[in-house]
Amino acid sequence: MVNLLTSAQMRALEQAAIESGAASGRDLMERAGRGFVAAVFETWPDLERAPHRAVVVCGPGNNGGDGFVIARLLHDWGWQVAVHSLGTADRLPPDARINYDRWCEIGVVSPLEAAGGIEADLHVDALFGIGLIxxxxxxxxxxxxxxxxxxxxxxxxxxxxxxxxxxxxxxxAVYADLTVTFHGAKAGHHLAEGPAHCGRLVRAEIGLRVCSVEGAVRLIETPAPEMLNKTGSAHKYSNGHALVLTGGAGRTGAARLAARAALRIGAGVVTLGAPPAALMEVACQITAVMVRRIGTGDDLAEMIEDPRITAVCLGPGLGGRRARELVPAVVGAGRTLAVLLDADALSAFEDGPEALFAMLHPACVLTPHAGEFARLFPDIAENLAAPPLNGPVYSKVDATRAAAKRAGCVVLYKGSDTVIADPQGRCAVSSTHYDNAAPWLATAGSGDVLAGFITGLMARGFDPMQAAEMGTWLHAACARSYGPGLIAEDLPEELPKVLRALVD
Structure with a gap:
């Protein structure tokens, strides 16, 4: 499990190591400097061959102390190193001051004002780190x-x-080509503008104990292959029956994408519920997916009386009027079904989201993009959009947790920094940045496929949080596997290749 730490959580881990005697603050600073230099040489092997010139800019805290260590190590490697500092030495924390003095034995420290415009092979930003507020x-x-x-x-x-x-x-803020973080990635490395400013992200160990952190946000990792396998004795209905509702004629493409995705990810049976005017259009476009006439809320209520139906997807191409009729028929059903609400099923309630929240239950998943999120949770979105003047700043993690608590179900807030949270505060991030970048997902219909993936997994029996995390990871993995030229229809067809790679 990979946790994304807040600044407070990271400081607590460092303090615990110091108080236990496992390491001193000076030890941690030395390890950080050595890890940083090793990461620089690994990233840019040409810099390992001295001499080169570096400018190291140090701040008034422990981040600056790391900078003085880095300057000394580069000097020992044969580099020409110019060190510039913000503030005076007498205001440095004790461990940073020790490393300042060690540097002064071999070089000088100039004021920060003199650092601008200096040419160098490497500029080291040790001005402010995770403690900046x-x-x-x-x-x-x-x-x-x-x-x-x-x-x-x-x-x-x-x-x-x-x-x-x-x-x-x-x-x-500084735009870096490389960011070297210590012990573990921080939430800000993966959220909002963080990835654009970090460049490449490398993690360096500094000897802190790996332990669980209360309230930590998880970075979604590769799912275990056995979680996605079907058993040899399974039959189609033992793998679940997913029902996807579509809109009227000319609006069925989004739901067909979702249905295909649910089938590909392993739901044993998938049915498209279409209004009478769209039945012929749907029937001409599908083969393995079944079709059922569902024109009204009563039709839908009758359909979901079938106990073999295990998950329902509403929203892609559904239309607002149809969504307002069908959503209550599902979430207010006599039995608790796994339900995913996306697109029109969310926007249809923008004038009164409280009415939607009153119907929801813990087996539901909401998958809004930024616009839909703002319509459902306007005050939370306003907090998130407020100018970030003082830290720690209200984050997408904070917003998604608040939304999940209010809605009473899992909320998946889409984006390249997708955040998933449940009402109990559990939270995970799917980051399509750095080595996991998947820019090809920015194409029409990709969100409909994601809805189908999650619905198919819930139909198979995965709980909503688990299905949302796994579906999101597989969605991005399919995009990375396919690469340039991807369109939404390619995502479900790429899934078997991704699943085989997991098994192999």
Whole structure:
């Protein structure tokens, strides 16, 4: 399990190591510096051959202390190193001051004002790290925004970025080519603007104990292959029956994508419920997916009396009027079905989201994109959109947790930093950044396929949180596997290849 830590959680882990005697603050600083230099050489092997020139910019806290260690190590490697500091030495924390003094035995420290515009092979940003709570200003902001030659590597986090939210505090933050973080990734490395400012993200160990962290956000990892396998004795209905509702004629494409995705991910049976005017259109376009006439809420209520139906998907191409009639028929049914609500099934209740929340139950999953989220949770979205002036900033994690608690079910807030939360506060992030980038998902219909993946997994018996996490990971994996030229129809067809790779 990979946890995305907040700044407070990371500081608590460091403090626990110091108090237990496992390491001193100075030990952690030395390990961080060595890990940083090793990551720089691994990323850019040409820099390992000295001499090169580095500019190391150090801040007034422990991040600056890491910078003094890095400067000393690069100097020992044969580099020419210029060190610039913000603030005076007498205000440094004790461990940072020790490393300042060690550097002064071999070099000088110049004021930050003199660092702008200096040409170097490597610029080291050790100005501010995970503890920053105020915007950069004055000479710090000038340095962060000034153009520079050579590569830029940030210590733990690019200066100016909020560690918990990935938001830029105030007027700007450093754009790094490489960010080396210690022990584990922070939430801000994967949320909001964080990935754009971090460049490449590398994790360096500093000897902290790996342990569970209360309230930590999980980074979604590769699902275990056995979770997706079917047993040899299974028959189609033992793998679940997913029902996907479609809109009227000319609007059935989105639901057909979702239905195909549910079938591909392993639901034993998938039925498309279509209004009378769309039956012929749907029947001409599908083969393995079944079709059923569902024109009214009464038709739907009768359909879901079948105990073999285990999950229902409403929203893709459904239409607002049809959604307002069909959603209550499902979520208010006599038995609790796994239900996914997307697209029109969410927007149909924008004028009174409380009425929707009153109907929902823990077996539901909502999958809004940013616009739909703002319509359902306007006050939460307003908090998220507020200018990030002081940290820790309200984050997408905070917003999704609040939304899930209000709705009483799992909420999946879509994006390249997809966040999934349940009413109990469990939270996970699916990050399509760095080595997991999947820019090809920005295509019409990809969200409908995601809805189908999650519905199919719930039909098979996975709980809503598990299905949302697994479906999101597989969705991005299919896009990475297919690559450029992807359209939504390709995602379900790429899934078998992705699943085989998991098994192999």
């Amino acid at each position: 105020r915007p950069l200003e004055g000479v710090a902001l000038d340095w962060a925004l000034c153009p520079r030659s050579g590569r830029v590597a940030a210590v733990d986090l690019p200066s100016g970025l909020c560690s918990d939210s990935g938001r830029v505090l105030g007027a700007g």
